[in-house]
Amino acid sequence: MANTISFCSETMKQYEWLLTRYPTRRAALLPTLRLAESDFGELGVPEMRYVADLMEIPPAFVFGVVTFYTHYRRAGTGKFHIQVCSTLSCALRGSEDVVSRITERLGIKPGETTPCGHFTLSKVECLGSCDTAPMLQCNDDYHEDLSLEDVDQLIEQLRTEAEGGQNG
Amino acid sequence: MTFRKILTPHIAEDDCHTLNFYQSNGGYSQAKISLKEQQPDDLIELVKAANLRGRGGAGFPTGVKWSFVPKSSDKPKYLVVNADESEPGTFKDRVIMEKNPHLLLEGILICCKAVNIQTAYIYIRGEFVFAAQRLQQAIDEAYDAGILGNDCLGSGLSVDVTVHRGAGAYICGEETGMLTSLEGDRGQPKLKPPFPAIEGVFGCPTVVNNVETLANLPYILEIGAEAYCAIGPEKSPGPKLFCVSGHVENPGTFELPMGIPLRTLIDEHAGGVWKGRKLKAVIPGGSSAHVLTAEECDVAMDIESLTAAGTMLGSAGVIVMDDSTCMVDALVNLMRFYHHESCGQCTPCREGTGWLEKIVHRIAHGDGRMEDLELVLDVCDRMVGKTICALADAAAFPAQSFVTKFQDDFVAAIQNGGSPAWKKRHPSAVGGAATHG
Ligand SMILES: Cc1cc2nc3c(=O)[nH]c(=O)nc-3n(C[C@H](O)[C@H](O)[C@H](O)COP(=O)(O)O)c2cc1C
Numbered sequence: 001m002a003n004t005i006s007f008c009s010e011t012m013k014q015y016e017w018l019l020t021r022y023p024t025r026r027a028a029l030l031p032t033l034r035l036a037e038s039d040f041g042e043l044g045v046p047e048m049r050y051v052a053d054l055m056e057i058p059p060a061f062v063f064g065v066v067t068f069y070t071h072y073r074r075a076g077t078g079k080f081h082i083q084v085c086s087t088l089s090c091a092l093r094g095s096e097d098v099v100s101r102i103t104e105r106l107g108i109k110p111g112e113t114t115p116c117g118h119f120t121l122s123k124v125e126c127l128g129s130c131d132t133a134p135m136l137q138c139n140d141d142y143h144e145d146l147s148l149e150d151v152d153q154l155i156e157q158l159r160t161e162a163e164g165g166q167n168g
Numbered sequence: 169m170t171f172r173k174i175l176t177p178h179i180a181e182d183d184c185h186t187l188n189f190y191q192s193n194g195g196y197s198q199a200k201i202s203l204k205e206q207q208p209d210d211l212i213e214l215v216k217a218a219n220l221r222g223r224g225g226a227g228f229p230t231g232v233k234w235s236f237v238p239k240s241s242d243k244p245k246y247l248v249v250n251a252d253e254s255e256p257g258t259f260k261d262r263v264i265m266e267k268n269p270h271l272l273l274e275g276i277l278i279c280c281k282a283v284n285i286q287t288a289y290i291y292i293r294g295e296f297v298f299a300a301q302r303l304q305q306a307i308d309e310a311y312d313a314g315i316l317g318n319d320c321l322g323s324g325l326s327v328d329v330t331v332h333r334g335a336g337a338y339i340c341g342e343e344t345g346m347l348t349s350l351e352g353d354r355g356q357p358k359l360k361p362p363f364p365a366i367e368g369v370f371g372c373p374t375v376v377n378n379v380e381t382l383a384n385l386p387y388i389l390e391i392g393a394e395a396y397c398a399i400g401p402e403k404s405p406g407p408k409l410f411c412v413s414g415h416v417e418n419p420g421t422f423e424l425p426m427g428i429p430l431r432t433l434i435d436e437h438a439g440g441v442w443k444g445r446k447l448k449a450v451i452p453g454g455s456s457a458h459v460l461t462a463e464e465c466d467v468a469m470d471i472e473s474l475t476a477a478g479t480m481l482g483s484a485g486v487i488v489m490d491d492s493t494c495m496v497d498a499l500v501n502l503m504r505f506y507h508h509e510s511c512g513q514c515t516p517c518r519e520g521t522g523w524l525e526k527i528v529h530r531i532a533h534g535d536g537r538m539e540d541l542e543l544v545l546d547v548c549d550r551m552v553g554k555t556i557c558a559l560a561d562a563a564a565f566p567a568q569s570f571v572t573k574f575q576d577d578f579v580a581a582i583q584n585g586g587s588p589a590w591k592k593r594h595p596s597a598v599g600g601a602a603t604h605g
């Protein structure tokens with residue numbers, strides 16, 4: 001079946017630049033998946049298949065790579081992916097309370113997405129910011145030194161952004 | 169000599185990450201001298217004489233590692249900078265990359281000259297989006313200014329640097345896992361030998377060094393090996409970034425000389441144990457290090473002293489726990505981490521991390537038995553030293569030391585139907601252990 005999606009010309013340029021940075025084409029796979037993620041918004045089967053075709057890498061290999069790593073934006077992820085660090089240093093300073101607060105406010109447990117598709121909540125492992133525990137990552141941004149009031153505020157702000165239809 | 173910060177001297181200033189700022193404080197002057205005037209062998213000897221030990225975790229002597237790379241090889245050679253910073257409790261390389269990225273680039277140039285390398289990759293964990301942007305800005309500035317590229321600093325040498333973002337996997341911090349990942353594969357470690365210095369990324373000789381290790385190089389060139397060795401203990405000298413997290417008033421990254429007493433680090437720099445509470449336990453070198461009891465904390469923070477104390481400096485990620493901490497709950501947390509991060513290639517690690525999580529979990533949740541304590545130690549014995557990479561050891565060390573040094577917490581959880589926190593959340597389930605006899 002022919003692919004119905006493809007990189008826009010700007011992304012294609014970036015892809016071609018990437019290829020010049022490595023001695024093998026496959027080495028560009030992880031960064032190319034990042035390009036796909038930002039160009040298409042997520043990595044589902046059609047997106048992974050597209051990258052496989054483009055790079056002439058077997059699709060099964062690409063699926064294997066994407067699923068090995070936790071940080072790619074997989075299909076079905078909400079507009080805002082809230083990832084709360086749950087490893088020891090954050091746990092010692094109340095990360096579990098942060099998770100409960102978000103669950104309370106959004107009505108979803110870790111691993112779930114709100115029916116409106118705006119939010120996905122995950123618990124993740126150490127994000128290299130243990131001095132600002134408890135903390136979370138929402139899409140690309142770190143939110144650090146969180147109090148429960150900060151959590152409430154963040155959610156309100158994201159909700160407004162999501163409902164306003166702005167592209168975050 | 170009074171101690172001078174060299175890794176993080178100006179981080180409070182707004183534009184400390186820019187080329188302009190870096191150069192107006194003398195930046196790139198050491199790289200310029202070494203690229204133009206020094207011989208690779210002399211640089212390697214200098215770094216050996218300075219006793220620079222790797223800051224990524226294993227503490228291997230950097231100059232010695234460089235000397236393993238074959239001098240005559242028709243293959244290209246690579247430098248891969250380990251910026252994965254994935255060891256729980258560690259957040260130091262991030263400071264260098266966000267606040268002082270040109271220092272890293274200068275270190276990269278010096279290493280490339282010493283080992284005759286033209287291509288460097290900085291493998292940075294995927295979550296560090298801002299640090300990756302800062303690095304890329306610095307690299308762009310350096311290319312534009314003729315510091316990187318075809319004729320670095322007018323030396324006629326060429327060095328290319330590429331930022332390569334990971335995608336979320338602790339195991340990609342292990343050097344062979346990182347190289348496999350850089351090749352575009354799942355980040356599964358490989359058996360050593362061959363060591364990366366002989367056969368690393370793309371089958372070519374490869375130097376793998378941590379961000380902080382490389383960031384020390386300009387200073388070593390500036391002050392010489394003898395003066396560098398005078399900072400802290402002679403066998404593992406130099407300025408060092410210590411990360412303190414957990415139950416302290418003022419968590420953060422502190423640049424201090426190697427060998428600073430752990431108590432001083434916690435009490436004076438990190439503001440002491442929070443809320444006026446007492447110290448219970450400290451993990452001194454990232455979550456993979458053996459835990460210390462409060463009584464064991466009169467120790468100096470350097471490689472030899474911590475090894476002698478039965479633990480390790482590791483990544484210098486100090487995790488502090490106060491006397492309200494239940495060590496069973498803390499260990500469940502860590503065992504979940506290692507089980508989640510095991511890449512699954514080796515049976516002792518894949519199965520062992522799963523068993524450890526399961527056993528400690530059931531102790532915490534009121535289903536433990538006294539035999540479980542022996543079982544934990546038995547599982548650890550079957551893991552340590554029996555796998556492709558050290559992740560299995562990294563999981564076993566905290567398990568062994570938590571269970572032996574804080575046995576009372578574990579026994580109490582087994583006898584009282586779970587850890588205090590768990591019982592508070594599940595008041596009706598108290599006594600669950602009784603059914604297991
Ligand atoms: C499971 C595991 C995780 C590791 N994670 C990191 C890491 O995040 N960053 C790092 O620099 N080294 C890490 N290391 C150590 C590297 O394998 C390697 O020793 C180091 O990058 C070498 O650089 P250095 O000699 O400059 O310290 C890890 C090792 C293991 C076994």
Ligand code: SF4
Nearest residue numbers: 511513514517555557
């Ligand atoms: S020890 Fe664990 S993480 Fe390391 S290679 Fe074996 S299974 Fe993978």
Ligand code: FES
Nearest residue numbers: 085090127129130
């Ligand atoms: S434990 Fe949460 S950022 Fe490290």
